Amino acid sequence: MIALLWINLDYAASVVLFCIGLYCVVTKNNLIKKFIGLNIMETAVFAFIVALGVVEGGDAPIMGADANAPFTNPIPQALILTGIVVAVSTTALALSLIIRIYQHCGTIEADELREME
Amino acid sequence: MKRALTVALLVVVAIPLLYAVAQLPQHGSPMTPPYTHISPRYLEKGPEEAGAENIVTDVILNYRGFDTNGEVTVIFTSLAAVCAVLLGSRKGDERPAGEPSSSAVPVSDVVSFVVRLLSPLIAIFAVYVMLFGHISPGGGFQSGAILAALVIVTTVIVGRKQAEALVPVRIRRLLQVAAPLTFFVVGVSGLFLFGDYLAYPKTEGQMWLATAWLIVIGIGIGVGGAAVLASIFWTMGDDS
Numbered sequence: 001m002i003a004l005l006w007i008n009l010d011y012a013a014s015v016v017l018f019c020i021g022l023y024c025v026v027t028k029n030n031l032i033k034k035f036i037g038l039n040i041m042e043t044a045v046f047a048f049i050v051a052l053g054v055v056e057g058g059d060a061p062i063m064g065a066d067a068n069a070p071f072t073n074p075i076p077q078a079l080i081l082t083g084i085v086v087a088v089s090t091t092a093l094a095l096s097l098i099i100r101i102y103q104h105c106g107t108i109e110a111d112e113l114r115e116m117e
Numbered sequence: 118m119k120r121a122l123t124v125a126l127l128v129v130v131a132i133p134l135l136y137a138v139a140q141l142p143q144h145g146s147p148m149t150p151p152y153t154h155i156s157p158r159y160l161e162k163g164p165e166e167a168g169a170e171n172i173v174t175d176v177i178l179n180y181r182g183f184d185t186n187g188e189v190t191v192i193f194t195s196l197a198a199v200c201a202v203l204l205g206s207r208k209g210d211e212r213p214a215g216e217p218s219s220s221a222v223p224v225s226d227v228v229s230f231v232v233r234l235l236s237p238l239i240a241i242f243a244v245y246v247m248l249f250g251h252i253s254p255g256g257g258f259q260s261g262a263i264l265a266a267l268v269i270v271t272t273v274i275v276g277r278k279q280a281e282a283l284v285p286v287r288i289r290r291l292l293q294v295a296a297p298l299t300f301f302v303v304g305v306s307g308l309f310l311f312g313d314y315l316a317y318p319k320t321e322g323q324m325w326l327a328t329a330w331l332i333v334i335g336i337g338i339g340v341g342g343a344a345v346l347a348s349i350f351w352t353m354g355d356d357s
Contacts, residue, residue: 004139011138019131026123055152056145060254061172063164070147071172073156074163078176081258082188085342089195092349096199099353 010051017044031108168327169251189296247339257335261342268347292344299337
């Protein structure tokens, strides 16, 4: 399995990145740090899907006069472009909610918030 | 105990994922499933069929235009949601005293000078990325991000009042909906000219119109996206 993972090192790297993000979400107490963890997990998924479209020695999928095959797969790139936009939107909304929590409770530490209930 | 549980969770998540990843076809081989179905056709026919040499632009704005149309609505909705959350009730703030205000730390002269030096170049780059998204890497979303970064860094340097004065509120409202609006206009033009919402011209002679529409949507997304991102930044910094 290690040998197989070595061949697919790019995919394995995104799994590791995903786990780092999960670690942040689970262990960090600060809401913003938790959310950064979530963003790292998103990035891991994006990196994984873009890596799926890579072709050995492939050019960017732009057809010009001097373009020559093979080209990388344009579909994962297009999908991830959309995904990034959604990620930005959710990040903005989550941060504004965190700002609101801070205005109301004066803290964004998860355990202090739990005590307040 | 808690630490052990965390490690256990990470291992439980990582092992199946790594196992699955190890079974995938070799990285970079042209025989992977995502490469063997529809991509060859897009790569082969894209420029003649969809109007742009950049296949990624073809896919997001033409082949999957509906998807991107929903997408720009999503970023506009996120701006609306941010405004609803933050601008709702101003009273009842119980913030701790002694919070540093934004003017507490003056911006360093070096940073200020470099930003002033670079901002025209950043602006030109953003416009280039916006207008040439159909023949070179780039497009609406990317240039929107660059423009928004320029606006945000300018806000940090010259202060919010001056930066906001560049874009009056009435124009800003229009710019914020620019992306969904251009999509709607192009979509309805397609409806009237070719019989379907977001239908693009298909025949050889009308390819220039498809390219023109791609550029128009690119400009719309770029300007609209930048306006949305900058507005989100300004809304969040409202009380500092």
